[in-house]
Amino acid sequence: MATYEELPGIIGPLKRAAIDAYMADQSFTPDIGSPESYYSFWGWLPNSYDRPNTNGEGGGAVTGIGSSMAPSFDNIRARVDGAVSRWLEPSLPDGSKASGPLTAVRSAAATLGASGTGGALEANGVIERSSESVNTTILTNISGSFTTPFLNKYYSQFLNVAHGIGVACAMLEINYSVQSKAWPAARTDVATICDNARQALSTFAEDTADALLKYGLTVVATAAGAVASIATAGAAAPLVAAMVTIAGTATMAIQALDSAATINGSSYDEIMESFESALEKVSTTISEQEDALVTMMNEAVSKMHANAANFDLDKVQFGDFTGTAEMIDIKQYRADLVSDNMLNVSDSLGLAKTALGSAPATNPTPRDGTIGAGASGTHTAATSLYDLAVGCLASTAQEYSLGRDLFNATIDDYFQNDQTSKTKIEQVWNSEKISDVMGGS
Structure with missing residues (x-):
């Protein structure tokens, strides 16, 4: 080869x-x-x-x-x-510039409990473990009307949001994984097709016998292996499951692509036409792969915009809550356990936020505009999803931190029951209603 x-x-x-x-x-x-x-x-x-x-x-x-x-x-x-000219440098990327964003989104996805290569939503991360500890501690050791709205937002709805953002990051992981691996394979395919065409033409020239060389495009097999997508949503919310389904559809479309590129013919023209068609097959295959990825990411963006509360914790309404001492019965060490676990979650959200960073400023896989899904490839769609995930994660991390502040202030009010603690609750409560990043209110 x-x-x-x-x-x-x-x-x-x-x-x-x-x-x-x-x-x-x-x-x-x-x-x-x-x-x-x-x-x-x-x-x-x-x-x-x-x-x-x-x-x-x-x-x-x-x-x-x-x-x-x-x-x-x-x-x-x-x-x-x-x-051949459009396949030569500098028209053809080598995929290396996709490795940076791939590492970023993979780390963020894993921290948020999702993976584009692991096959399922994960239940053993810090966010899941600490959230479960918060839920169990409050349910078994705290009484009062405060607990229901608090757990609804900062446990049940929060995990749905975290997983939703995680799946968005996993979709980006799928995209950058394909881009980092498919382009080196495409380079090999182009070179091998050209060499096969040389052999076929030489064979025909020597004895005018029919030429037949069948080659399986490595870009197909490589991309199919790179999109080992999220297979199941477990007990995830319906919107998260719907996102997983979108990713699965893209995966199946890429894995179903035909890989055969045949060079054959019984004349110069026939062999040349099959050679040109084989090279075009590489471009068409890349285009079909990228179209599937673009569709996946555009549909994800639409889902996220249409269902903001499933992807941004700031959009989740907190139930009736006045913060009065009569609503709570708790021991201080139990309250500390809840606060510490919420800090663990906040720290993990911060790690995910840092890992995710921001979308690549330029297309990681620039190419001749006639190759693949146009000059921008998947970059425009990926940037839209990336920016949205970054915004949702930043808003959710801030809102969750305010939720911890609200919990701590409410506990302080219970134990101190003075005007200072009541003022603190009011300040945190007002801060909890921050503006969102998704264009709604």
Whole structure:
């Protein structure tokens, strides 16, 4: 299998093989006496043409009767260049610039309890464990009307939100995983197809036998392996499950792509047409992969905008709550346990936020605009989803921190029951109603 680094060295011999095949169609083959210098009719009759050198350069001058073949040879070389030029540097990315955002979204997804490569929503992370501890401690050790609205927002709804943002990050993980792995494979495919075409044309030129070379595109297998998507949503909320379904649809579409690229034919034109079609198959395959990813990410953005409270904790309403001491019965060490676990969750949200950072400023996989899903590929759709996930995570992290402040202030009011603690509750309560980042109120 040829490598992309070998491609420049393949193009010259490919041009000569194409010219050889063209001449063989007309019964002109390398001269028996001077095979590197001339084409002769049937390989031995006096009428002959200069043969291009091993890099496909020159040739075409006539010896004997006839017109120069140089213009035809130039057209053949131009045809090869036309097929290959868009695949050469700097038009074809190597996928390396996708590794940075891939690491970022993978880390954020895992911290939030989702993974684009692990197969399911995870239940053993800090966020899940500490949230469960908060829920159990409050349910078994705290009484009062405060507990129901508090657990609804900062346990049940919060986990739905965290998982929702996590799945959005996992979708980004799927995208950048495909981009980081598919482009190196595409490079290999292009080089191998060109080398296969050279072999097919050479074989035909030697004995005018039908050429047949069938090649399985590695870009298909590589991308299919890169989209080992979220398989199940477990006990997740319906909106989270719907996001998982969107990701699964993209995965199945990519894994179902046909990988066959065949180079065959019984003439110069037929072999060249199949060569050009094989290269176009690489572009079409990349386009189909990227279209599936773009659809996945655009649908995710639509879901998130249409269902803001499932992806931004600030959009979740807190139930009736006055903060009076009569509503609570708790021991201080139990309250400390809740506060400490909420701090663990806040810290994890901070880690996820830091890991996620911001969307890449430029397209990690720039390419010739005719390759794949246009010049921007998946970058525009990925940026929209990335920015939205960043905003939702920042808002949720701030809102959860305020929820911890509200809990602590309420406990202080219970134990101190003075005007200072009541004022603190009022301040935190007002701060808890921060503006959201998703355009609603």
